[in-house]
Amino acid sequence: MLRPNAQITALSELTPEWLRARGLKGVVLDLDNTLVPYGEEGPVPEALLEWLASLKAAGIKVAIVTNALPGRARHWGERLGLEVRALAGKPWKGFRRTIRRMGLTPREVAVVGDQLFTDVLGGNLVGAYTVLVPPLSEKGLPHTRLIRRLERCILRTTARP
Ligand SMILES: [Mg+2]
Structure with a gap:
């Protein structure tokens, strides 16, 4: 439950081709320390916007699910042009409704985040494809x-041979 399906070093590795090869049609992103550094309000990194545009152009659905407060979540949702669910209650809540709103099933969605106990555990609990950044x-x-x-301890002990 705490093991991600994939570990990447940067979001830009999640290309439409990478996603399609795994049968994924949507991406649910964590906000803090995944899309933007914790506590930061701006500016919007150009490379991030380009990456998001490339996903949208390929028909990949993208949304944010975050435990952050609504004000901060809305701030970034608007700047990045993404639907955002704030105070989501990860890992126990937050993913199912967003995935349903995307018109997808959990198996078709990559849940992407920087934390094992919220993003990876929550994504695994709903049966999504989990990606740790x-x-x-x-x-x-x-x-x-x-x-x-x-997390480092768990990743070491659950690492595949
Ligand atoms: Mg995070």
Whole structure:
């Protein structure tokens, strides 16, 4: 449940071809430390907009599911031109409704994020294809450093031979 289906080093690795090869038609993205560094308000990285445009042009559906507060979520949703669900309650809640609104099933969706205990666990619980990315910043909530240590430990012990 805590093992991602794939680990990548940058979002740009998720090309339409990469997604199609795995039968994926949609991408549900985490916000903080996945799309933008935690706590940052802007500016919008040009490369990020280009990557999102390339997915949309290929007919890939994209949305944000985040535990962040509504104000911050809306701020980034508007700037990135994406539907966003705030205060999602990951890992237990938040994915099913968004995936349904995309008109897809969980199996057709990549859930992408930087945290095992919210993004990967939540995505695995609904049966999505989970993708772990390195965090954009080490900043986060006060308990994040402990979480990161646990994550590294889990990734080591569950690594495939
Ligand atoms: Mg995150």
